[in-house]
Amino acid sequence: MIDTHAHIYASEFDNDRDQVVERALAQGVEKILLPNIDLDSIEPMLQTEAAYPEICRSMMGLHPCYVDSNVKQTLEIIHSWFAKHNFIAVGEIGIDLYWDKTYKAEQEMAFTTQLNWAKEMKLPVVIHTRDSIQETLALLEKEQDxxxxxxxxxxxxxVEEAKAINDLGFHLGLGGVTTFKNGGMDKVIPHLDMDYVILETDCPYLAPVPHRGKRNEPSYIPLVAERIASLRELSIDDVQAMTNRNANRLFAL
Incomplete structure (x- = not known):
C-alpha cells in the first residue's frame, strides 16, 4: 500500500523513525509520500527522504496555516527549491479558515500562485482544506484548464462535495477519519468513485480507530483500507490494488 500523505519527518518521530518505517514495511506499506508545510520543514523532510530513498518521496509547497504577512518572500524561497530537487508534487497547499481568517486573502494568493507552478511544471497538487471547501473549489475551478x-x-x-472534486479531475485522500464512529464517512464512502480514491495517514495526526487520539503512523494504513473494504463490500486486496493504481498514476511513481 501507499501512504500518500505522511509527516514522518516531524519531531514526533525523532526518537523512533527507523522503527516507524520498519513497522510500515512489515504491514505492506511500500511508499510513504512526504508533503512539505513551511520553510522549517524542508530540511528534515529532505533528510528523511535521503535516509529512506526507496520508500520516501518529497513534495514542495507552503501549507495555508503557515501563510503570513511575509508570504511573498516565503513563496520565493519555496519556489527556488524546485530547481534544486526532484519533487513529485506541489504540496501541501490550500486554504484553512478553521483557526484564523486573518490572512485569508494571502492564503488565496498563495494557493493560486502554487496552482500556477503546478501547471508550469506539470506536477499534481496536494490540497489541504479546512472550513474552506467551497472557497477552494471556486478558486480551483477558475484555474483548472x-x-x-x-x-x-x-x-x-x-457525496456532493466528492462529486464536485472528481468533476474537476481531482482525487480524494482517505485516512483515519474514515474509521471514526461519528465521522459520517460510512454514509459517503459507499458512493465514492473508486477511480479517484487514494490512502493516507496524515501522521502524526488523525490516527484511525483503535489508535484514535494517539500518534498516527504509516503502519496504520491497512486499518483505513479495511474500513473502506468493509463499507464497499470489497476485499482488502481490491482496495489495495485500486488505491495503489490511482496513487501511482497521480504521482507518477
Missing part, C-alpha cells in the same frame, strides 16, 4: 491534477487530502466531506 485541463492540466491540473491532484488530491483533496484528508477528505471528510459529503
Amino acid at each position: 485541463g492540466s491540473l491534477s491532484g488530491v483533496f487530502h484528508c477528505f471528510g466531506g459529503s
Whole structure:
C-alpha cells in the first residue's frame, strides 16, 4: 500500500523513525509520500527522504496555516527549491479558515500562485482544506484548464462535495477519519468513485480507530483500507490494488 500523505519527518518521530518505517514495511506499506508545510520543514523532510530513498518521496509547497504577512518572500524561497530537487508534487497547499481568517486573502494568493507552478511544471497538487471547501473549489475551478491534477487530502466531506472534486479531475485522500464512529464517512464512502480514491495517514495526526487520539503512523494504513473494504463490500486486496493504481498514476511513481 501507499501512504500518500505522511509527516514522518516531524519531531514526533525523532526518537523512533527507523522503527516507524520498519513497522510500515512489515504491514505492506511500500511508499510513504512526504508533503512539505513551511520553510522549517524542508530540511528534515529532505533528510528523511535521503535516509529512506526507496520508500520516501518529497513534495514542495507552503501549507495555508503557515501563510503570513511575509508570504511573498516565503513563496520565493519555496519556489527556488524546485530547481534544486526532484519533487513529485506541489504540496501541501490550500486554504484553512478553521483557526484564523486573518490572512485569508494571502492564503488565496498563495494557493493560486502554487496552482500556477503546478501547471508550469506539470506536477499534481496536494490540497489541504479546512472550513474552506467551497472557497477552494471556486478558486480551483477558475484555474483548472485541463492540466491540473491532484488530491483533496484528508477528505471528510459529503457525496456532493466528492462529486464536485472528481468533476474537476481531482482525487480524494482517505485516512483515519474514515474509521471514526461519528465521522459520517460510512454514509459517503459507499458512493465514492473508486477511480479517484487514494490512502493516507496524515501522521502524526488523525490516527484511525483503535489508535484514535494517539500518534498516527504509516503502519496504520491497512486499518483505513479495511474500513473502506468493509463499507464497499470489497476485499482488502481490491482496495489495495485500486488505491495503489490511482496513487501511482497521480504521482507518477
